[in-house]
Amino acid sequence: xxxxLFEKIWDSHIVAGKEQGxxxxxxxxxxxxxxxxxxxxxxxRLNNRKVRRPDLTIAxxxxxxxxxxxxxxxxxxxxxxxxxTLKKNCRDFGIKLFDINSPNQGIVHxxxxxxxxxxxxxxxxxxxxxxxxxxxxxxxxxxxxxSEVEHVLASQTIWLEKxxxxxxxxxxxxxxxxxxxxxxIILSIIKNIxxxxxxxxxxxxxxxxxxxxxxxxxxxxxxxxxxxxxxxxLIAPDEKTFDYLRNRKYTPKNYESLVDYWKKNLxxxxxxxxxxxxTLSIDNIAPQVSWGTNPGMTCxxxxxxxxxxxxxxxxxxxxxxxEKALEYxxxxxxxxxxxxxIDRVFxxxxxxxxLDDLIEAxxxxxxxxxxxxxxxxxxxxxxxxxxxxxxxxxDKIFTKANFEWRESGCSMCLGMNPDILSPGERCASTSNxxxxxxxxxxxxxxxxxxVMAAAAAIEGHFVDVRKINLN
Amino acid sequence: MKGKVIKxxxxxxxxxxxxxxxxxxxxxxxxxASHAMEGLDPDFHSKVNEGDFILSGKNFxxxxxxxxxxxxxxxxxxxxxxxxxxxxxxxxxxxxxxFLLPIEIDEKTYQNISEGDExxxxxxxxxxxxxxxxxxxxxxxxxxxxxxxxxxxxxxNYDLD
Numbered sequence: 001x002x003x004x005l006f007e008k009i010w011d012s013h014i015v016a017g018k019e020q021g022x023x024x025x026x027x028x029x030x031x032x033x034x035x036x037x038x039x040x041x042x043x044x045r046l047n048n049r050k051v052r053r054p055d056l057t058i059a060x061x062x063x064x065x066x067x068x069x070x071x072x073x074x075x076x077x078x079x080x081x082x083x084x085t086l087k088k089n090c091r092d093f094g095i096k097l098f099d100i101n102s103p104n105q106g107i108v109h110x111x112x113x114x115x116x117x118x119x120x121x122x123x124x125x126x127x128x129x130x131x132x133x134x135x136x137x138x139x140x141x142x143x144x145x146x147s148e149v150e151h152v153l154a155s156q157t158i159w160l161e162k163x164x165x166x167x168x169x170x171x172x173x174x175x176x177x178x179x180x181x182x183x184x185i186i187l188s189i190i191k192n193i194x195x196x197x198x199x200x201x202x203x204x205x206x207x208x209x210x211x212x213x214x215x216x217x218x219x220x221x222x223x224x225x226x227x228x229x230x231x232x233x234l235i236a237p238d239e240k241t242f243d244y245l246r247n248r249k250y251t252p253k254n255y256e257s258l259v260d261y262w263k264k265n266l267x268x269x270x271x272x273x274x275x276x277x278x279t280l281s282i283d284n285i286a287p288q289v290s291w292g293t294n295p296g297m298t299c300x301x302x303x304x305x306x307x308x309x310x311x312x313x314x315x316x317x318x319x320x321x322x323e324k325a326l327e328y329x330x331x332x333x334x335x336x337x338x339x340x341x342i343d344r345v346f347x348x349x350x351x352x353x354x355l356d357d358l359i360e361a362x363x364x365x366x367x368x369x370x371x372x373x374x375x376x377x378x379x380x381x382x383x384x385x386x387x388x389x390x391x392x393x394x395d396k397i398f399t400k401a402n403f404e405w406r407e408s409g410c411s412m413c414l415g416m417n418p419d420i421l422s423p424g425e426r427c428a429s430t431s432n433x434x435x436x437x438x439x440x441x442x443x444x445x446x447x448x449x450x451v452m453a454a455a456a457a458i459e460g461h462f463v464d465v466r467k468i469n470l471n
Numbered sequence: 472m473k474g475k476v477i478k479x480x481x482x483x484x485x486x487x488x489x490x491x492x493x494x495x496x497x498x499x500x501x502x503x504a505s506h507a508m509e510g511l512d513p514d515f516h517s518k519v520n521e522g523d524f525i526l527s528g529k530n531f532x533x534x535x536x537x538x539x540x541x542x543x544x545x546x547x548x549x550x551x552x553x554x555x556x557x558x559x560x561x562x563x564x565x566x567x568x569x570f571l572l573p574i575e576i577d578e579k580t581y582q583n584i585s586e587g588d589e590x591x592x593x594x595x596x597x598x599x600x601x602x603x604x605x606x607x608x609x610x611x612x613x614x615x616x617x618x619x620x621x622x623x624x625x626x627x628n629y630d631l632d
Contacts, residue, residue, distance in 0.1 A: 022616035035495050036537065043627075064496065078496035129536040129560060143560055145538035147567035147626050159629070161616055163559075195483055196530035200559060229530060231559055294483050294533075317482050317528055324481075414535070416492035433534060435487040437510045 002269025004165045005236050006202045009140040009266075013123050015157055024157050028122035029139075031108045032059040032095065032149070034086040035416070036127030040150035041089040051093045052156040058117055059090050060098040062107045066418050067379050067406035070101060079417065093153075104249070106382020106408040109133040109350040113219065114384050116248025120237040120262045125152055130350045130432065132225040135234035136218035137241055138266050140202065142232040163231050164275040166201035167268075168193075170209030172283035178360060178470035180285055182217035183352060183430070183449035185209065186224040187288035187298045189280055195296045198230030201276060204268060205235050209282045215244040216356040223351045224432050227295040236267045287465055289337050290434045290447040292325035297434075299337065301452065301464045307333040328436055329444050330424075338462050340446070341373070344427040345457040346439070348379030348406075349413040352430035352450050358389050361450035362397040363470045364458065370402040371460030377404040377419070379411040403457065415440045428456040472550060472572075472593075473602075474522035477515070478586040484511065484527050485534035486561060490543040492535075503539060504546035521548035524592070526584055528554065531573075532561025538568065545570035551592055553599070553610075555581055566617055569625040574599075575611035583608070594621070 003011070010025070017023030030053075037059070044051070051057060064079040066072070074080040083100065090097035098104040104111055109130055112118040118134045124141035125131060127149045134141035144158065152158055168189060174180040190197075203225050210218065218235050225233025242259045245251055252258060286300035299306060308326070312319035326333065331340070347353070347361055358380065370376045378398050380386035386408055389395055395405045412419040413431040415438060421427055423442025430453050434445040448456065451470065455463045488510030490503065497503045508515035525544070531554035532540060541564050544552070551572040552565070565573045574592065580599065584590070588603040592610070599608045613621065616629075623629040 022614075038498065039538075047627075076496075082496050127536055127538075129534065143536040145536055145560060145564035145567060147538060147564065151567075151626055159616060159620075159626070161614055195533060196556060196558075199530065199556060226534075229533065229558065294485070317480070321481055321483065414487075414492045416495055420493075433485075433487065435485045435510075435534060437491050438487045441491065441493075441510075 002272035004268045004272045004274060005138065005204055005234060005266060006140060006165050007272070009121055009123065010162060022159050022161050025123060025160050027125050027152050027156050027158055028056060029117060029124040030057045030152050031112055031124065031126035031131070032057060033063055033108050033126070033128060034061045034082045035063045036146050037089065037149055038082065038085050039146050040153055041093065043150040044093070044153055049154045051095060051153045054094040056156065057095045057153065059086060059095050060105055060108055060111060061086055061100055063410045063414065064417050065100055065409040067409045067411045070407050076418070103383050103387070106384065107350045107353065107410055109223065110354060110381035110385065113137060113215070113244070114248065114382060116245050116251035119245065119252070120241060121266050125158060129226045130223050132230070132232045133219050133223040133350055135222040135225065135232050136215060137245065138234055138237035138262070140232055140234065143226065164201045166198055166203045166230065166276040167274040168203050168205050169207040169277065169279040170205060170282055171207045171279055172209055172281045173212065174282050174285070176466050178363070179451060179466040179468070180287055181360070181449040181451060182213055182220040184285055184288045185280070185282055186221045187290065187295065187447065188285050190224065190228045190295045191288070191298045192280065193228050193278055195227060195294050196229040198225065198228040201230050203228070203230045203233040205233060210235055211238065214356055215240055216354040219354065220351055224295065227432055237262055287449060287452050289452065289462055290445070291329065291331060291337070292322060293328055293434055293436050295432070295434060295447060297322065297325055298447070301337050301462055304334050304336045305331055338464060341426070341461045342428045342446070342456055343374060343425045344421060345374055345376035345453050346379070346412040346427055346429040346431065347377070347450050347453050348381070348411045349431035350381065350410070351432045353379060353381030353385065355385050355388050357430065357450040358385070358394050361454040362394050364451055364454040364465065364468060365397055365401045368401060368458045370457045373460050374457050376402070376457040377406055377412070379406040380408050382408045412439055414438060415443070428453045428462065473589065473591045474524045474550060475520065476524050476526050476584055476586060476588045476590060477519065478526040478584065479511065480528065482528035483530045483533055486532055486537050486540040487534055489532065489540040490537065495537060495539055500542055500546040503543045507543035507547045516547065519547045519549065522550055523548055524590060525549055525552045526554070526581065527552065528581065529556045531557050533558035536560045538564045541565040541570040542568065566620045567626040572621065576608065580608040
C-alpha cells in the first residue's frame, strides 16, 4: 500500500524506535523565541550540555516585543528581561538570532518561510503551537513544549508517537476570492470538524480549493490546524511552493536538485489510505465571523448568532458552553452578525499578517476612514513584510484612513505585550484564538479575515465584504 | 495517589485560561501558580490544596503550547487532571517535566464523580477509586512512551530500552 506525504516525511526522519512504539524523530529546523525557551537553556546549563546543532537552530523575539517605535526602551521589565535572556542564550550557545532591530525580525512563523529556512520535506519544531504554519510548504511542522525544546536543543531529536493521518479535501472554487479568503476556508473547516476534530492527527489539505491558493494563503490554512485540534497540517508542495522559496536569503545552494527530488517524492501515493477524511465544498461559502469563545463557534457573516440549542445539536456540554460564551461576549442569539458593533480592529498575527493579507485588506479602504468609534491597528508579520508594504505604499493607504501602522510582532494576538484589549472591548481580529481573555482580560474577540476586519474598521460593525467591490 | 476533586464540567479548557498570556514572563513557579486557572476561576488559588485533582471534559489544555500551564497547575498542588480527552501538546508537557498525570476517563466516570469527592488513583492497575462514593472506575492506560516517561520521572530520564 502506498504512503501519505506525512508518512513519507515521518519515515525518512526516524532515528530510532520500534515498528509500533514511539519513534525518535530527527529535527531539521528548530525555531526559538523568547517565551518558551529560557527554562530550556537553563536546563542545558544545569546539565552542562551544548546545543547539538546550532546551525539548524534559529531564534527571534516576537511574543513580548512592543510594536511601537523601536528606538524607545521596553518599559515592561519582565519583557525586557526575557528579551535580554534570549540574546544572552543565543550568544552563549552560538545560535543565529534575528534581534529586535534586525531587518529580518518578525513573527517566527512569518520569517521562517520568508528567509527560506522552511523547506519542503523537512521536520520543523518550535515552542509555539502555530508552528503548523510551515506545513504549507510540505514540511512536517508542529509545536512543542519547553521540556521538548530543551530535548531538541540537546539532541536535535524528539520522541513521538506516530500521529494518525487525516485528509481534508477542499473542493470547488470560491465565487469571489477577494471576499471569501483562506481564513474563511479554515474557519469553515473548524466549524465543521470541531475544535477537537483533528486531535492526534496530522492533516493533509488537498483538492483544487487548496491548489488554487497562494503560498501565503496556504499558510493561513495550515496555521489554524491546531485550532481544529490537529498536531500539524500540511499541503503537498507544487510549483508555487518551489517558486516562493527560490532565491531567499537562506535558500540552499543546491536548490534546483532539491526541487527535482521534492517533485518526485513529496506527494501522497494514489493508493495511500488516510485514517480519517473530511470534505469541504467551497463553491458557496461565506465570509466567517466567530461569535463565541473558541474558533468552532463561528458562523456566516450573513447569519444571525445561533441559539445555544441550535449550535449544540443536542450536546449538553456544548449548549452550556455556548450559553457561557454568549454571556462572556455580551451577545444575544438572533442578533444579525452585521449588527455587531466593534471597538477595536487588529490586522496582524502569524495567521494573517503577510503581504497578501495587507494588500487585500487595503483594497477595502478606497479613500474612506476608520469609523470614529473604532481604534484600528495594522501590525505587519515581519520587518520584511513591513518594508515590502511600505515600498508599495500600502502603509500610506492605512495611515491615511487612520489605521495605526506598527512594527512587527505577535502584538494583540495574545495579550502579553502592550497591545491588549481593555475589559469589555470588542475586537475584529485576524488572529487565531478567541478564547476568554486571550487578547487581554475581559476582551472580546471575533475572528475574521483581513478584508472583513478592514471593512469592520471602516463601518464600525461587521459587513458582508461580498457586497464591496474588491477587484 | 490520593486527593480531592475540583470539577470543571465543561469542554475545551484552553491554556490561555489555565495561565493567561500576561503571566508567561514569570519564571518563579510559585508565583506562576498563584495565577493558575485565573482566566476561568478566580477562586481556584484559594480553594486548591496540595494533592488535589482537576476533573474536566473534552480537549483539556487546547491552544497555546505553553508548558507554563501544567507547571502552574502542578505548583498549585494539582497532581493529576482527569478529563474525557486532552489536547496533545498539553498532554505531553504534563509528563515531560513530571508536572502532573493526564488521565483519560470515560463519560460515565466523568458524570459520576462530583466536586469534592476523594479519589485514589492507581496507575499500576489503571483504576480510580472513589473513596467518598465507594466506587471504582477504569482509566485509559497510558501508551508505552507516556508510561515510560512517567516511570522515569520525566523526559530527560527516559531512555529507549
